Amino acid sequence: MGAKVLVVDDAVFMRKMIGDILKKEGYEVIGEAENGKEAVDKYTEFKPDLVTMDIVMPRVGDIDGIGAVKQIMEKDSRAKILMVSAMGQHALVVEAIQAGAKDFVTKPFQPSRVIEAAKRVLES
């Protein structure tokens, strides 16, 4: 079985697409979350090998994307988080990486990029 992935994005569309790309490559999507709070909860529940995290998400329970990265890293310093960002989010990406995210991909992305990034993050 491939690595277990938690896909976090507030758009169903994006979750589906990222999930499909990863599944095709043999990864197992063990869970999805649509906000930072859910991401933290599901991370604790599923202990995934990899998390893909949307960077711009509505604040729920005072946790946004970056907040989720911080909380997950606090719980598990070896957590492997791949940020998914759109164009023009330089500052947030940098903040996420400083918070412990391992890498990022930018929307619109090529599936090969996502796979490449996922592999690299898992190897790190």
Added chain:
Amino acid sequence: MGVEQYKDLFVSESEEHLQLINQALLGLEKDPHNNNILNEIFRSAHTLKGMSATMGFVSFTKLTHKMEDVLDIFRSQKIPVSSEIVDSLFYCLDTLQMLLEEIKTEKDLNLDIDSVVSKLESAIPVISPSDSAVVETVKELSLNEIEKANLAKIIKEEEILVYKIDISLAADCQLKSARAFMIFNSLDAVGEVVKTNPGVEDLEKNRFGLNFSILLLSKMAAEKIEKALKGIIEVSGVNVKIVNDVNELPDEDYAKPASKRPVSPAAVPGKKEEGPADLMQQFGLKKIQSIRVSTQRLDKLMNFVGELVIAKIRLMQIAQTFQIQPLHEVLTNIDRLTTDLQDEVMHARLIPMSHVFDRFPRMVRDLARDKHKQINLEVSGGEIELDRTVLDEIADPLVHLLRNSVDHGIELPQERKEKKKSVIGTIKLSAYRERTHVLIEVSDDGKGISTEMVRKKAVEKGFITEEEVLKLSEKEVLNIILLPGFSSAETVTDTSGRGVGMDVVKMKIESLGGTLSFESEVGKGSRFSLKLPLTVAIIRAMLVNVCNETYATPIANIAETVKVPIEKIHHIEKCEVINLRNEIFPLIRLQKALGNQYLSKSKTTATKEKDITIVVVESGGKKAGLVVDEVLGQQEVVVKSFGILLKAIKGFAGATILGDGHVALILDIGTLIGSN
């Protein structure tokens, strides 16, 4: 990658976001300083941009990108938005909606995106220069004299190497600055970055092409550094060279402070907004978390459940007749399960009212603008759920009622001022749940309906004679506006028009098994109330026997069932009426009302019984007594509508299959009372 399969998902999710933006824009218009709302719109535009770019919808991406740019200017500079901006954002939103329509239908609507973009741009007071302008540097990485001296000293004193690293990013790399940051981050692990070309600030602000150079101090071997860098995605080329003599590097013309590494951009404004966590909730919106099931499938499911309910009832009758104990036990279980199943399926068909309500604030806003009126629409109860079929049908009547309120109800600001009312008129649209019904009210604080005017108009139009009109109570006069062809507006406007009258609204509501009532006070306003059943597929009905036929009467229409002595029947102008607790209402005899000479003689008339059984029914605020031979009991019935062939038959709302397999007709109380 085949993105076609994601189109449906894209469309439905985009619709949600457009709706969200619509709500938020309306909120922004009222509160132009609210940065939280601005952020909310920004986020939706941002999500839309990301999704459409992934799908490859160029125009959609272009427009949402522009929207995002504009919104970013406002939110980062904290400028209150002008009404022009809101207008052009609305315009933009409309265009997006059309674009989505284009995507949905795959028809080219020839939309002019550029004009929308330029409209947006022209509404911005100052366009800040874009940070992402690419300046390709041809300059080599260079050092000034002091730097060179320092470096030479370090190399000599410590066992450290100087590397000049040239890095090329992949052509499709989009967040170059963040990627550069990642590269610096990984170089941190192997050494120390002393200089970059272009400068750190330019790298941070995205002001570079695909290539940049770094001067690194490290104790590691070149291969290791190269390997670390090649492990980063979006890095297409790495060239690591050892610099043996710092003087090999070109001289820098001017002294420039060399910062060690890119500074974290925590100082970027507008990123850490505090505020209410969920603006969606603030606007009374409900996020849809659902899978998509076609409505046809739901209808089918409902139909099957209906059949199951019928089968269950038959089985129960068999168990009753033959008194089989084990069967009884199983049936109790099946009964509970089917009830639960029926409940669940019914709820699956329920949709929050907000689906219809959400379009109204925008509509009222636009209408009010057209009419130069100032109107505040207060919507409540959007979370109340209603059957999809019912909801689909009430949208038009509600539009009509709201238009009426805007057009005929609320006065012009000047007029309101003179009447010492608040200049801004209020229209309230609210929904409540009342057991198996949903109440929807549209009320306004406008001028109300003048009974004088209605009287005059009714006589003019020949609905009623002058003598008759004087006999009518105020309430009855008001009810005249519900008659077909009556329009109380003095002039026909393009808002309310003449197309649909109140009679159509009333008919529509009643065809759904609901009722329409209203009250109005001159100078104070009007209130229209719609009472609607939660669902129309399965109803509770009272089974009655008339002339050896079984009929189902919807419980919703029944006020009470009484037995009265035959002497209590009075005759008023050949009409049979009954006086029940000082309330006088007509009696309906089915054989007469339905005009069926084939019906066998009613038991009551045949045997001249002393008491007659009356089911008191009501519809549209009117009561009548339905004379029946026998009340058989209450039951849930699955409504099967008539086919086209039988649709013209008045008096019946449909048919149902009873437990014993017989078909019973469901009485349409509304038309029965009306035709009596």
